[in-house]
Amino acid sequence: MNKRIVYTNDDGTVSVIVLANECGLTVEQIADKDVPAGKEYHIVDAADIPTDRTFRDAWTWE
Amino acid sequence: MSTIINADTSNGLKLTSDTSGEIKLQSAGADIATVNSSGITMASGKTLPATSLTTASGSAPSYSARAWVNFNGSGTVAIRDSENVSSITDNGTGNYTMNFTTAMSDANYCAVFGSEYTSNSIAGIVCENTGTTRTASALQVRSGNSSSAGAVNLIAIQIAIFS
Numbered sequence: 620m621n622k623r624i625v626y627t628n629d630d631g632t633v634s635v636i637v638l639a640n641e642c643g644l645t646v647e648q649i650a651d652k653d654v655p656a657g658k659e660y661h662i663v664d665a666a667d668i669p670t671d672r673t674f675r676d677a678w679t680w681e
Numbered sequence: 682m683s684t685i686i687n688a689d690t691s692n693g694l695k696l697t698s699d700t701s702g703e704i705k706l707q708s709a710g711a712d713i714a715t716v717n718s719s720g721i722t723m724a725s726g727k728t729l730p731a732t733s734l735t736t737a738s739g740s741a742p743s744y745s746a747r748a749w750v751n752f753n754g755s756g757t758v759a760i761r762d763s764e765n766v767s768s769i770t771d772n773g774t775g776n777y778t779m780n781f782t783t784a785m786s787d788a789n790y791c792a793v794f795g796s797e798y799t800s801n802s803i804a805g806i807v808c809e810n811t812g813t814t815r816t817a818s819a820l821q822v823r824s825g826n827s828s829s830a831g832a833v834n835l836i837a838i839q840i841a842i843f844s
Binding site: 624628632634635636637638639640642643644649652653665668670672675676 | 750752755756757758759760763765766767768769770771772773774778780782818819834
């Protein structure tokens, strides 16, 4: 799956969920299960996630 | 010859009997397995689901991993391969959560970690993040290395879960 699930944590940091191929679940099912309850999330293309992690802890999602 | 038990798709159960002492199990006329005095033999391309492990030698029992993952935690974070893992959550620098597809029975499982030894003689370290509470469905880990105190993104992070 070439998708990622993005959500913002309570402290303002961003978490990015990387999906496991062949786990038998859809991206929506993984979001329902692996995103913390009540968090708003976004399903995005993997290409939308930066590859430079130098300032990874400063990432925000807009 | 064999005694044949065939689950025929047109006529239902078809039996062919002889005195060979061997039973052949068929589905739609195709061999599935043969049972004789030596035990059971699966036909070519047919397998039994594994329900237990066989110990190669000795009498101590063997137990298989309930979940495992090998992923790249640097650059484009990506799962190389896994079993019973729905996803990895990238929480920040050297901070990841392994999410199980099917949860463990409780949170008392044993997690085993592996990493890499880089070309400039720095050993990668992966360990459980004790700042978070592990659950039956997920485990948060941190990665670092032997030359610095802070968290570090590692190219090779490997985790296996036993319970």
